[in-house]
């Protein structure tokens with residue numbers, strides 16, 4: 016087991032390097048004088064000189080990359096010009112808020128999606144199945160940012176159940192209850208699409224499994240249908256659901272960008288959009304790399320979970 | 331193809347999606363011809379007019395621009411951008427995929443590594459990075475969305491190309507001297523095109539959402555030009571005061587994406603062959619029962635008696651009569667063999683007993699299954715469940731697929747025990763070890779924590795038997811339990827079953843296609859053909875002097891009794907398809923004694939002492955000398 020995790024972690028190293036190469040190359044696409052482009056309206060001569068020195072822009076591309084990579088490995092992601100603080104500090108602070116939002120949404124969509132898909136499969140062609148199938152279709156077709164706006168109208172403005180936006184109350188204590196009431200709507204809005212996708216997938220994975228011989232064995236033993244579905248079938252179906260959860264985590268993380276804008280959540284998505292509009296390129300770079308690395312790590316966790324679930328792939 | 335079209339047209343939701351989408355597309359195409367207000371003319375005196383006001387059907391936005399006009403122009407733009415992004419992503423992705431898949435080797439390796447790398451990003455990060463580099467703007471957003479989706483197409487198309495690259499027609503093209511680019515264009519491309527189209531139809535909805543999303547963030551279309559996303563983005567500031575400016579573009583996106591999704595699902599379902607046969611239906615907890623007539627009066631003696639059992643498979647309009655009126659009984663301590671070719675209905679008969687025939691498509695349409703005099707057909711689920719494993723237990727053929735692959739065998743045994751006995755987990759565990767010892771598994775304390783894949787085939791089948799014994803059942807139905815095993819293991823399993831039956835006074839129904847096995851184990855044997863019992867009697871008597879020509883052939887096919895596994899395919903011809911059963915004797919086609927009368931009307935199972943045969947011209951007793 017330990018060996019497996021170690022090998023999996025090592026295999027992430029080239030992926031992480033690849034990510035830095037891609038980000039570096041995309042940033043190298045920036046037309047015109049990079050320093051001026053990066054600095055935008057902050058392009059005072061001192062700043063231009065500083066950027067050129069920082070990035071080693073007189074050197075060939077590969078050396079520039081190595082210097083940049085070396086700096087990052089030492090925790091130096093550069094300085095955000097718009098915010099005038101180290102990129103890494105800002106990124107980590109904002110990423111924390113995103114993790115709270117996306118993490119909650121992810122847990123929601125996995126639980127809701129798997130449960131809905133299982134109920135749907137267990138009642139194939141019944142009314143529960145039809146209702147869920149239709150809800151799923153609606154869920155994966157509605158843009159999350161539009162859904163978020165409509166939720167604000169209904170639950171915050173009309174019913175006044177939840178605050179309109181933000182992560183914390185402007186006045187008042189920052190406790191768990193306050194966080195929860197601010198978190199409820201955005202997390203739900205963010206979870207909807209992935210819930211739909213996971214429900215769909217779980218339904219078909221379960222239908223596939225329910226036809227297997229070992230399900231018949233469980234029934235022949237006299238095991239109650241409830242545990243045939245929720246123990247035998249679901250466990251086996253998880254083997255094909257789990258790998259997709261990694262991909263869905265990427266979608267949740269992506270959707271977080273919109274939801275953070277709609278609900279003014281102080282997360283990294285909003286930071287990235289603001290940074291792009293302000294042409295604060297170093298901040299974009301840092302944000303993208305930190306989030307991508309985190310995503311790679313999460314996928315390793317998914318793989319390890321997969322190997323825990325399925326003894327056949329444990330080596 | 332026509333079948334696909336039929337299936338598609340029956341899918342009303344998909345059809346509705348198609349109609350709506352066609353309508354929206356037409357509308358978008360016709361926009362320049364319509365008498366609409368200029369979408370970009372601002373009129374601040376006319377801000378935020380509500381829908382249905384005069385001169386502005388959907389009202390006006392924060393700058394007093396006509397919302398209807400902006401909506402239609404925006405729709406046009408969004409659709410154009412979405413389709414363009416899909417087309418670009420599909421073209422580039424497919425090109426990369428075809429090249430990687432066709433050339434293979436190092437090139438393939440390098441390309442696919444790159445693709446994996448790109449897929450390691452949550453898609454929006456990549457899109458944002460590209461927009462950050464190129465600057466906000468609709469064209470750049472389009473490029474970003476297309477680029478993000480290239481890896482998806484590349485990977486899909488590569489997989490298909492790899493499969494195609496080694497097909498005969500490609501080899502033939504190579505031999506005929508075509509260059510590789512020529513082969514790609516003339517042989518590969520026409521074959522991957524449909525796949526590209528399907529992949530596009532499933533992703534285009536996403537592309538429209540993604541471009542709308544980037545515009546919503548202000549990174550796509552720039553004012554005054556507006557697509558649906560940027561309309562929504564601009565309206566957000568006035569969400570609470572004037573919600574209609576948000577609702578209008580939002581609902582439009584929803585309609586477009588939903589109709590595309592419906593249509594895409596419909597196309598996918600129509601092309602997925604598994605759905606056509608209904609094979610993806612989930613088997614219910616118990617086989618459906620639709621008895622055409624009342625249950626027959628009890629007639630047979632035995633702890634378990636099947637009387638006139640009929641089971642059919644309903645597949646679409648076809649009705650396959652898998653079991654056509656089977657009557658059999660077994661007494662405690664007795665072993666009854668059921669023998670027949672695959673498709674003779676022997677397994678379906680066995681599974682019908684406790685309602686384990688997959689349903690749909692299985693339906694029990696008649697007869698009775700009496701356990702201690704109680705009819706199990708049509709019994710409520712709880713009653714069936716109480717019988718399953720407790721009174722009547724099964725041993726199935728291939729224990730690798732019939733044991734749950736993800737649970738330890740001990741846990742599966744414990745579950746079987748606790749399904750019927752209210753005992754604690756520890757006590758059940760102790761009992762599980764005992765059971766493993768009973769079926770002669772060495773080191774049961776250790777093996778109990780094995781997973782099925784860690785055991786040999788013989789050991790696994792012993793676990794299967796232990797599981798069947800878990801609740802001391804009265805009847806065991808063994809469905810070809812030794813077929814997957816090699817000869818020595820088979821012999822061990824058979825002698826184990828024989829011992830268990832004697833020591834526990836078990837009634838065993840043993841299903842097999844092997845007369846050698848029947849001879850070793852069974853007191854009586856029933857021969858099944860095309861869903862019916864054609865001969866029945868004490869094993870020794872039947873073997874020595876088969877009456878039915880089919881039985882005689884079966885026995886003649888076995889050169890040496892008890893010699894292990896032999897197939898029955900040695901008989902010329904095939905059993906008839908059970909949805910087109912001939913009049914009269916089902917064996918007539920393959921029988922060399924068949925005469926005209928054999929094909930006229932029903933032939934009853936004629937009882938003669940302890941033997942029965944369903945034949946107008948039974949064999950006299952030619953096999954007797956052969957047996958001696």
Ligand code: SF4
Nearest residue numbers: 915918921928945946
């Ligand atoms: S009934 Fe006629 S066709 Fe059928 S097995 Fe007997 S002899 Fe052959």
